[in-house]
Amino acid sequence: TEYEEREAALFGGYTWAVATTIEIYNDFVKLYTQLQTQLPALVNMSSKMRFGVPNTLEPYLARTNDFGKTVREIIEQSFPNVEFYTIPQFVTASGNVLQLRLDEVQGQPVSTYAFTEKMRLHPVIPLESGWKQKKSGGTAGTIIQMPAAFAQMLGA
Numbered sequence: 001t002e003y004e005e006r007e008a009a010l011f012g013g014y015t016w017a018v019a020t021t022i023e024i025y026n027d028f029v030k031l032y033t034q035l036q037t038q039l040p041a042l043v044n045m046s047s048k049m050r051f052g053v054p055n056t057l058e059p060y061l062a063r064t065n066d067f068g069k070t071v072r073e074i075i076e077q078s079f080p081n082v083e084f085y086t087i088p089q090f091v092t093a094s095g096n097v098l099q100l101r102l103d104e105v106q107g108q109p110v111s112t113y114a115f116t117e118k119m120r121l122h123p124v125i126p127l128e129s130g131w132k133q134k135k136s137g138g139t140a141g142t143i144i145q146m147p148a149a150f151a152q153m154l155g156a
Helices: 002-010 021-038 058-062 071-078
Strands: 049-053 082-086 095-102 111-114 117-127 130-138 141-144 150-155
Touching: 021 049, 021 071, 021 095, 021 150, 058 071, 058 082, 071 082
Parallel strands: 049 082
Antiparallel strands: 049 095, 095 150, 111 141, 117 130
16 A cells, blocks of 8 residues: 555665564664764764663564564664663654664753652642642653653664
């Protein structure tokens, strides 16, 4: 279909459903190379990283090569400090998102979480046959302090 052709064109001309073990591994290497380009000399293969994949692509990390090694094992062997995360929100109408991010750069975190207030209790309001009390809280979400420490790919 037209959608599958467009999706395949976003990656290296293939989707993970039909990709070989090496092609899937090479997608990871492309993301790592992008981090190397964005942060020259600040990232290496031993850097602590997080690899986010959508839940629809996670099974393909278990695909084995001719030697019985899975894609996940090959990645972990080459990049010993990588952690894998399944992120359902990475399944989008435009295709699947893959994200590789560093945990820190030169000892500084690349992102943090911010809250306006965690939980606030408002005054108790007495009623005829009971009470009610409003509770509120807020969050600013994730604050990305170093956008260059993130690499993303759309397709798969």
